[in-house]
Amino acid sequence: MALSGLEIFKKLPKTNCKDCGFPTCLAFAMQLAAGKVELDKCPHVSEEAKSELEEASQPPILKVEIGNGDDAFVVGEENVLFRHDRTFVNQNAFAVNIDDSLSDGEIEKVIKKVNETEYERVGQILKVDAICINNKSKDAGKFKDIVKKVSSLTLKPLVLMSGDLQVLGDLAGELKDKKPLLHAATKENMDDFIKISKDTGCPIVVRGETFEDILSLTEKIRENGIKNAVIDIGKRDLKEDFFNQIILRTAAIKKKNRLFGYPTIVFPNEMAEDSLTEALIASIFVSKYGSIIVLSNAEAENIYPLLVYRQNIYTDPRQPMQVEQKIYEIGNPDENSPVLITTNFSLTYFIISGEIENSRVPCWLLVMDVEGQSVLTAWAAGKFIPELIAQYIKKSGIEEKVKTRKLIIPGYVAQLQGELEDELEEGWSIIVGPREAGEVPKFLKEYVS
Numbered sequence: 001m002a003l004s005g006l007e008i009f010k011k012l013p014k015t016n017c018k019d020c021g022f023p024t025c026l027a028f029a030m031q032l033a034a035g036k037v038e039l040d041k042c043p044h045v046s047e048e049a050k051s052e053l054e055e056a057s058q059p060p061i062l063k064v065e066i067g068n069g070d071d072a073f074v075v076g077e078e079n080v081l082f083r084h085d086r087t088f089v090n091q092n093a094f095a096v097n098i099d100d101s102l103s104d105g106e107i108e109k110v111i112k113k114v115n116e117t118e119y120e121r122v123g124q125i126l127k128v129d130a131i132c133i134n135n136k137s138k139d140a141g142k143f144k145d146i147v148k149k150v151s152s153l154t155l156k157p158l159v160l161m162s163g164d165l166q167v168l169g170d171l172a173g174e175l176k177d178k179k180p181l182l183h184a185a186t187k188e189n190m191d192d193f194i195k196i197s198k199d200t201g202c203p204i205v206v207r208g209e210t211f212e213d214i215l216s217l218t219e220k221i222r223e224n225g226i227k228n229a230v231i232d233i234g235k236r237d238l239k240e241d242f243f244n245q246i247i248l249r250t251a252a253i254k255k256k257n258r259l260f261g262y263p264t265i266v267f268p269n270e271m272a273e274d275s276l277t278e279a280l281i282a283s284i285f286v287s288k289y290g291s292i293i294v295l296s297n298a299e300a301e302n303i304y305p306l307l308v309y310r311q312n313i314y315t316d317p318r319q320p321m322q323v324e325q326k327i328y329e330i331g332n333p334d335e336n337s338p339v340l341i342t343t344n345f346s347l348t349y350f351i352i353s354g355e356i357e358n359s360r361v362p363c364w365l366l367v368m369d370v371e372g373q374s375v376l377t378a379w380a381a382g383k384f385i386p387e388l389i390a391q392y393i394k395k396s397g398i399e400e401k402v403k404t405r406k407l408i409i410p411g412y413v414a415q416l417q418g419e420l421e422d423e424l425e426e427g428w429s430i431i432v433g434p435r436e437a438g439e440v441p442k443f444l445k446e447y448v449s
């Protein structure tokens with residue numbers, strides 16, 4: 001169990017020097033116990049106390065890294081039950097399952113699909129994170145061949161599922177540099193699994209149907225110093241597994257129970273008869289609280305909504321998504337092309353730039369830094385007002401790029417028109433654009449005709 005704030009306080013220097021940014025050692029200790037600060041914020045803590053406090057300074061859900069290189073992913077490190085309490089730290093991973101009973105051709109098709117699945121949305125790349133290979137055939141030789149084949153066809157991290165410890169151990173040894181996740185340690189094979197994990201450094205899944213099963217397994221891996229572990233609990237029943245996830249997360253975060261403080265893996269692919277139901281179940285585990293979610297396929301109609309939903313859930317609510325303040329050239333504009341302005345809220349930028357592209361009218365799009373707020377919010381906050389817009393226009397360099405002195409502003413801030421003209425002087429006139437982004441293509445076509 002984690003230490004309480006008072007227990008941590010007893011091990012701190014108690015000088016109240018404030019170097020950690022907190023007014024007292026006690027205040028710092030309370031924040032450390034709640035997992036809201038890192039121990040290294042106190043530069044005066046002794047080495048002895050540091051090692052004792054290391055446990056308390058770890059997040060309630062341990063961090064686990066799967067895979068290697070650019071395609072590796074991290075799960076865990078969560079500190080809160082609800083995103084609005086602070087933020088979620090590491091987004092869940094999506095893994096696509098391959099049964100080793102599939103033909104070579106079918107496997108190649110799935111791998112190609114997974115490798116090629118990639119979408120750009122509001123400046124971020126959305127993709128599938130991993131491939132799960134299931135030794136459904138129970139044929140060790142076949143499983144080995146297919147794992148090696150898949151490993152040669154993709155850089156995605158692998159989840160290897162087999163009840164055959166010998167073959168899992170062999171593959172972990174051969175692929176240890178790729179750090180595959182090994183599924184699964186159970187009450188029956190735990191000692192052998194611990195040896196494999198220690199020998200290879202590969203992360204492991206602990207599998208049990210009940211909380212008692214999981215507790216006995218996580219207790220054992222802790223005694224053996226293994227931290228790279230993921231929990232698989234339940235009977236592949238949606239209702240039960242949904243509550244299991246909530247209980248695990250609540251016990252780890254609210255009760256500070258370290259034995260439940262691991263990321264989890266869930267299997268919607270084993271809970272549904274069809275892809276739509278599977279996607280619905282997967283979306284439930286995106287919210288609560290699957291860390292690795294295994295799907296049966298990466299077909300666009302199933303995976304894309306899940307990727308977008310994950311992006312929404314795991315966006316940090318404290319930091320508006322923003323783009324860089326600069327002049328964006330859309331479609332090779334020239335000195336006579338229209339000039340538009342908007343704010344640097346990512347969603348606003350991507351919607352407007354997308355609609356300008358749709359219009360096929362080359363344009364200059366000025367994006368002004370208002371700390372990632374939308375047009376109306378920034379105006380209401382006094383950040384998108386005539387005086388500041390005029391300052392930005394003058395220093396942006398747009399006057400060197402265009403002959404025109406016409407600036408198109410968003411229709412929602414039409415009231416800025418007169419004052420902005422006064423602020424800009426030097427022949428600028430302000431044109432009020434449409435209120436809705438969807439009207440931009442029609443507006444631009446008429447504007448240049």
Ligand code: SF4
Nearest residue numbers: 016017018020025042
């Ligand atoms: S830096 Fe360390 S010693 Fe100083 S107030 Fe913070 S916890 Fe106490």
